[in-house]
Amino acid sequence: MAETGKDLKKTAIDEGLKLYKWVESRLGLIQPAVEAAEHPTPSNNASWWYVFGSAATVLLIMQVMTGVLLALVYTPSAGEAWSSLQFLNHNVALGWYLRALHGWGSDFMIAIVILHMLQVFIWGAYKFPRELTWMFGVVLLLLTLGMAFTGQVMRFDQDAYWGLGIGASISSRVPLIGAPLVHMVLGGPIIGAATLSRFFTLHVFVIPGILIGAVGVHVWMVLKHGVSDWPMPGRIVLKSTYEREYHELVEKTGIPFVPDAAWKDAVFAAAIMFSVMACAFFFGPFGPGGMPDPTIIQTAPKPDSAFLWIYAVLAFLPTEIETPVMLVVPVIGIAFLLLLPVFFGEGERHWARRPVAMLTISVLAVGLGIFTRLGMYTPWSPVMNAWSGDATPPQYIYGKTPLEREGALVLQDKQCRNCHQLSGQGGQRGPALDDIATRMNEDQIIRQVLQGGGNMPAYGNALNPSETKALVAFLSSLRGQNLTPAVDSTRGLVQQSSMPRPPEPVPTQTP
């Protein structure tokens, strides 16, 4: 009995080996792949800091898989896309979860790709001989962002519709070819069926195709040059010596990438995948938001998180330099990223010896963070329903004269609150008015209200004299925590001047 068991096992192994040999003698790919996986890598880079690239690849695979599954149901037609997403959310078993995985996977992938890029930059790993690996990485970042933007269009809701409008409006600013470019982006004269179809083509065929190919080349170069060694202060990268030094390091300290270094990659990838699954489960899919009916204008379009910083920057650019900045700065930025290793291909790799690089990256990170944060609550946008939604706080009316109370009504009715806060409620486009009377005197308030200026429209046409008088009386009573009101500094001089003043009018006696 035991004999036969042993024999059976031996036969099974033999048969398995035979099958493997049959396949491999014809395919010839398994052996090289195993060798590539087991290639020796310097032991000092088997670090938790070196795990982002593989996690991004794993996320890409999940995005392709969930994307293919979503395409089984999604209808890429302007008339039906939104409804097909609702159908996926509510009528298809686990459709909501597949959408959630794809959406959260996209956010995680952008985050991991950016972390990967930051790590490579801070560790100086883009230097010789890995310049082209970096350049392909920059292209991969752009392709990932391209997937995110076209993916947002796939969600074909109000944000997607008006986001396309923003894209067309930016294209229209390109000199000379503005109009043909708009038509090229939209696929026709308006946002419609042709627009969704071409963004679908980009999202499903064109960009993923290039992305997968570029990942292949990127990984090929990683294998060819080896994973960069841990940077040490004073260990200078020189084109003449680096490769020899790297090989010596591998000879001396090399460990097989699989499994000695790759287990960390695998653990991290699993953790990330689990996070995506958990986020998808607990937070669900993204939208779709309101249906893409352009006649429903009660909407405040906003891009997805990866593009919020651009949305914020576009609110702050001065009108005169807006178009040049929109069109030129991205070109310079991308060119700089691509050419970085050409200009800084040699020298120190350790962060402690690259203060300018570290300062640049810190400023960029803080800047992007600030603009993204601003994009989340858009202080520049009027709060469209603040005039009817946010009441005047009672303490601002208590003890006020009838005229001042009338002014408080005017302030609400004329929609001033859409841009001005009282007690922390209302728009933030203009300054809060809680203590306006401590900053402007009556004359200044009248001038500002009627003539506008400093990014405030003139209300001369929207206010009649009695409304103006009441409004100004109310505003003049807003002095914060009972602070000293603003006064015209020349007023005292006028009072004291030796010029003969006209006699005070005698109050008429009423019987």
Next chain:
Amino acid sequence: MWNDFFKYPGDSKSDTLSPEGKAAAHTRRVFLFKAAVAMNAIVGAVLAVPLLGYILGPSLKKSSEVGSWIPLGSIEEFPMGETRLAEFVSPVKSLGDGETAKVACWVRRTSTGSFQVFAINCAHLGCPVRWFAQAKLFLCPCHGGAYYETGERAAGPPERGLFQYRTRIENGALMIHAGDMPTLATQAKCTGKPLVQIASAAEEKA
């Protein structure tokens, strides 16, 4: 090796080749291969014409060819001195546009026979502007662009006033000329004449 291969035999640049190399560059097989490569280049160039034509099709159409006059409704629907939201189905809609074929616009009636019809799209980046009757302002939700009731720029990032459609009255109906989505480069055009600018609105009435 490739450099040598593409050198024209007898070319002075080929002088460095050995006599055997020159002979090799002269063989019939090499000639046939070069001829085949040239054939493929020609086929590729010819094939590129329809492919490029297909891709560039939408952008080769002139803006002035797009669009036509369409009715917004009876002029009685728009009270004097008020600004109202109106909607129409784009005359340039195509198969499968669905809801996106609909377009909204703001109609302001200034007198018995004169109208201003503003595009819904902000002149900054195309978001839908909303009319606030009490403040007499159009406000944009995206970046806070503001326009007066006449469509002139009031505040915010837009560099110009709202886009205006050309209008005319026909049998008691308000007609506008609509086509392209209005942007800085593609304003609704009619017979090659640019869209009414805010400044020339007065001339238009005259």
